[in-house]
Structure formats: C-alpha cells, structure tokens
Amino acid sequence: MDQTLIEQLNRWHEEDEHQQIVDLLLTVPEEERGYEAVGRLGRAYNNLELYEEALDQLENIAEAGQQDPVWHFRIGFALYHLKRYEEAVQAFRTSDNLKAGDENTELFLKWSLQKAEKQQRQELRMAAKRAAAVAGSASAEVPFSNMSLEDFWDDSEYAKQEYQSEPPTDELIASIEEELGYKLPASYLALMKQQNGGIPNNTCFPTEEPTSWAEDHIAITGILGIGREKSYSLCGDLGSPFMIEDWGYPDIGVVICDCPSAGHDVVMLDYRACGRDGEPEVIHVDQELDYEITFLAENFEAFIRGLVSAEEYDTSEEDKEAALYKVAHGKFSSLLEGLCTPVTEVKQIDQKIRSICTRIVEKKGYFSFHADELSYLMYDVQFWLYTKSYPDTTREQYLAVYEKMIAFGGEFGQGGYAPGWISEWLDRREKDGRIVQENGHIRFTDQFTAEVIQQLREA
Incomplete structure (x- = not known):
C-alpha cells in the first residue's frame, strides 16, 4: 500500500472515522486490494460493529493470514461479537500461540472461554427444559405454598402510584396474554391477584456470574403488574412491548421487572425452551453487554422466593467513589477531546464538563444520563x-456518533446508554424550537447556543 494512504488510514483509525476507511478502501477494485488493505477493511468493519462484513473480508485472505496473529485476532473479535464463542476461542488461542503475551488477545481469550462455557450450560439447560416439557412433567403445586406474602411488598406511595393497579380480572388477563402472545405463568398470576404490581421489599437476586450491575447479583426496581394503565405494567407505556420494540430487547418472552439502570437491563420470562404456553424460565438481559442473557431461576416462583435484601450487597458508597474518580480523572475519548480543543467561548471547557458530571454522580450515585435537568444540560453540551x-x-449522523463522545467514551465513559433518551431529547429540543433544521442539517438557535455557553461558564 502507498505510504500516504497508510498514513491517512492510520489517522482515521485513531480518530474513530472507520466509515471513512471503508468508503475509501471500497473504491479500490477488489482484485487490486492487497493483504494489508483487506485486513484494514476487516478491522474497520469490526469497529463499525458490522461483524458479518468483517468476516467476509477477512476470510478472503484466510490463506495468507494463517501465520499472522493480527488476522486471527480480528477473526476472533468478529466471532466474539457474533456470539460464536467456541470459534472465537480457537481464533484467539491461535493468535496467542503465534504471538504470546498480547494483553488484548489474552483478555478476549479469557472472555470467550467464559462465554463459551456459559453458552454450553444454557444450551444443556434449555435442552433439558424442552425434554421435560415434552414429557409433561410440569408441577401442579399451589403457587407460594408455605411462603407468606404478607411482608413481601413495599407499601410506599411511590410504589402504589407507579406500579400498583387493581387486581386483574380474568378478562384483562386474557386480553394482556393475547397482546403479549404468551401465557403468563400460574405463579405470576397468583402473585398479581394478591397485589397487581409493585416494589418488593427484597430487590436483589444472587447470580453465579457477573453482570453490568454487579459481580454476584442483579437488582430490580419493581415488578410489572397486569394491565395497561400504569406506565410500569406489562402493556403500559414502559412495559414489555415497549422495551422489546423500542429498546431492542430480544423477542423471546415478557419483560416483568425493570431495574435501577433505567432501561440498561431488565428481567424477563424466557419462553424459548417451553413454548408460548409453557412454564418460562426467568432471565436477566443486559443491554450494556449486547443484550447478554444470564439465567436466574427455573420459574417465576423460584425467582420470587430467591429475592434477597439489598442490604446484603450494599456497595453504593464504593460505586459512587469510583464514579467520582472517573469523572474527575478519566481520559476523554479522542472525539470529545478533539471537540473541546478549538473551544474559545468557555475557559477550561474540559473542567466545566467534569464539574457538571460530578454533580450528576453526587446526585445519582453513579455516572449515567437520563431525562433529568443535569442530563439534559450534558446532552446540550x-x-x-x-x-x-x-x-x-x-439528525441520523448525530444519533450515530453520539455514543463515541461519552456513552462509550473509554475512561471518561458510562459503558452504555439508551438511544431512546437521545431521540427524546432531540424531539423535545426540536419541538420547543431550540434545535432548527436547515437543508437537512440540525443546529441550535443562536439564542439557545448562548444559553448553553452561559450555563457552561457558570458550571
């Protein structure tokens, strides 16, 4: 490859301009692309999360890449993100054998081994579940026998207002099941007839594997009731269909619990093994880890019986301290750093951003943007x-690039975000006339720009 071209591709790679790399290399006739060009094209596709395209390109140079640890790493990277973990293990292991000691290779090999084992356990468990369903071994026991539900629910006004509805009628249950497309388990129906939705006193469930929430447990905010009236009900504004259709959660069952991450993870009933009319498992689905599924319980009753008090896992102070250190000292992403460099309207813009984010962490206890005033200020900034x-x-370009600034900003980053929050912010700013569109391009009005600058100066 021409040295000038290599330097340009290197700059774009450092600036996270991976689409530029793809667009340029695709202008080169396929028969004229050498090994280096195809390898860089595969890497760019990987960085754009177009993993199938990356594999297609890298497999075109498979013969030449057999002794190249970088080629095997790129293959493994694509396979890992396609959840083909056993194949990823082979690729990373080969890369490690060809060049031992590379930290990234060793890390991805470790992760791939863990996820391959988890995937195998899941497949075995689901196979056993399917076999049990065929054999008709479902339990006929009365739900929650020998378990008192008297002190199960939190009796706060917030819980009543946001979650709790009147006990469901048989007609409402049938209507909700028809809308969801799944038969709700008997134990869930029994609990909802005792109280239709709410916040339990015990909100944590132990796990054998780490999630984005914690190393050894997940937490829930509330249990969705049967209905449409409350936002936090099965078919409410923020219910199961909304989370699946708008937030991208897998269409494999029913979302039954929201979590403190405000959409970044949920608890679901999983009907994959039992069919739409069977007894579903309970799983945790982690948006921040590419919707990774973690098994929780064999059924809903086991999940409810397994809930424990949050006091057993209280790490809030440690988490807050870690988040405060991150926003105070974490390195900005290359994109955010580049955007701050030419700013003359606000002195020490980087410190102003850190100051606002510190206030967010002080208020919430963690580093995340939602729909509150300070989060909206950071969206504006x-x-x-x-x-x-x-x-x-x-608008489309901004939504695509947003995550590269802070959401997935490396050291100074949140490790995830909900695209719906950004779309809603854009809609609101357009509706109130603070964002205007000209020839398809969007910008703040001059007046609102001045307001944002003033808020930054005062931060």
Whole structure:
C-alpha cells in the first residue's frame, strides 16, 4: 500500500472515522486490494460493529493470514461479537500461540472461554427444559405454598402510584396474554391477584456470574403488574412491548421487572425452551453487554422466593467513589477531546464538563444520563460541541456518533446508554424550537447556543 494512504488510514483509525476507511478502501477494485488493505477493511468493519462484513473480508485472505496473529485476532473479535464463542476461542488461542503475551488477545481469550462455557450450560439447560416439557412433567403445586406474602411488598406511595393497579380480572388477563402472545405463568398470576404490581421489599437476586450491575447479583426496581394503565405494567407505556420494540430487547418472552439502570437491563420470562404456553424460565438481559442473557431461576416462583435484601450487597458508597474518580480523572475519548480543543467561548471547557458530571454522580450515585435537568444540560453540551466542529450534521449522523463522545467514551465513559433518551431529547429540543433544521442539517438557535455557553461558564 502507498505510504500516504497508510498514513491517512492510520489517522482515521485513531480518530474513530472507520466509515471513512471503508468508503475509501471500497473504491479500490477488489482484485487490486492487497493483504494489508483487506485486513484494514476487516478491522474497520469490526469497529463499525458490522461483524458479518468483517468476516467476509477477512476470510478472503484466510490463506495468507494463517501465520499472522493480527488476522486471527480480528477473526476472533468478529466471532466474539457474533456470539460464536467456541470459534472465537480457537481464533484467539491461535493468535496467542503465534504471538504470546498480547494483553488484548489474552483478555478476549479469557472472555470467550467464559462465554463459551456459559453458552454450553444454557444450551444443556434449555435442552433439558424442552425434554421435560415434552414429557409433561410440569408441577401442579399451589403457587407460594408455605411462603407468606404478607411482608413481601413495599407499601410506599411511590410504589402504589407507579406500579400498583387493581387486581386483574380474568378478562384483562386474557386480553394482556393475547397482546403479549404468551401465557403468563400460574405463579405470576397468583402473585398479581394478591397485589397487581409493585416494589418488593427484597430487590436483589444472587447470580453465579457477573453482570453490568454487579459481580454476584442483579437488582430490580419493581415488578410489572397486569394491565395497561400504569406506565410500569406489562402493556403500559414502559412495559414489555415497549422495551422489546423500542429498546431492542430480544423477542423471546415478557419483560416483568425493570431495574435501577433505567432501561440498561431488565428481567424477563424466557419462553424459548417451553413454548408460548409453557412454564418460562426467568432471565436477566443486559443491554450494556449486547443484550447478554444470564439465567436466574427455573420459574417465576423460584425467582420470587430467591429475592434477597439489598442490604446484603450494599456497595453504593464504593460505586459512587469510583464514579467520582472517573469523572474527575478519566481520559476523554479522542472525539470529545478533539471537540473541546478549538473551544474559545468557555475557559477550561474540559473542567466545566467534569464539574457538571460530578454533580450528576453526587446526585445519582453513579455516572449515567437520563431525562433529568443535569442530563439534559450534558446532552446540550455534547450537541453544541459536535455541531460547532461539524456544522453539516444531520439528525441520523448525530444519533450515530453520539455514543463515541461519552456513552462509550473509554475512561471518561458510562459503558452504555439508551438511544431512546437521545431521540427524546432531540424531539423535545426540536419541538420547543431550540434545535432548527436547515437543508437537512440540525443546529441550535443562536439564542439557545448562548444559553448553553452561559450555563457552561457558570458550571
């Protein structure tokens, strides 16, 4: 490859401009692309999360790549994100054998081994579940026998207002089941007839594997009731269909619990092994880890019986301290750092951003943006910075690039975000006239730009 081209590709790679790399290399006729060009094209596709395309390109140079540890790493990276973990293990192991001691290779090999084992356990468990369903071994015991539910629910006004509905009628149950497409388990129906939705006093469930929430447990905020009236009900505004259709959760069952992450993880009834009319398992689904599924309980009753008090896992102070250190000292992403560099309107813009984010962590106990006032300020700041440097930005382009600033910003990052929050923020700013569109490009009005700058100066 020409040295000038290599330098350009290297710059784009450092600046996370991976689409630029793809667009340029695809202009080179396929028969003229050498090993280096195809390898870089595969890497760019990987970085764009187009893993099938990455594999297609890398497999074109498979013969030449057999002794190249980098080629095997890129193959493994694509396979890992396609959840083909056993194949990923082989690729990373080969890469490690060819060049021992590479930290990234060793880390991905470790993760791939863990996930391959987890995947195998899941397949065995589901196979056993299917066999039991065929054999008709379902239990006929009365739900929650020998378990008192008298002190199960939190009796707060918030719980009543946000979650609790009147006991469901048989007609409502049938209507909700028809809308969801699944038969709700008897134990869930029994609990909802005792109280239709709410916040339990015990909100944690132990796990044998780490999740984005904790090393040894997950936490729930509440249990969704049967109905449509409350936002936190099965078919409410924030219910199961919404989480599956708008937030991308897998269409394998019913979301029954929301979690403290405000959408980044949920608890679901999983009907894959039992069919739509069978007895579902209970699983945790982690959006922040590419919707990774973690088994929780054989059935809903076992899940309820297994809930424990949050006091057993109280790490809030440690988590808050870690988040405060991150926002105070974490390195900005290359994109955010580049956007801050030319700013002259606000002195020490980087410290102003850190100050706002510190206030967010102090208030919430963790580093995440939602729909509160300070989060909206940070949405405004990021938009102003980006459109200042890239004035010809469309809505689609901004939504695509947003995650590269802070959401997945490395050291100074949140490790995930909910795209719905950004779309809602954009809609609101357009509706109130603070974002205007000209020739397909979006920007703040001059008046609102001045307001954002003033808020930054005062931060």
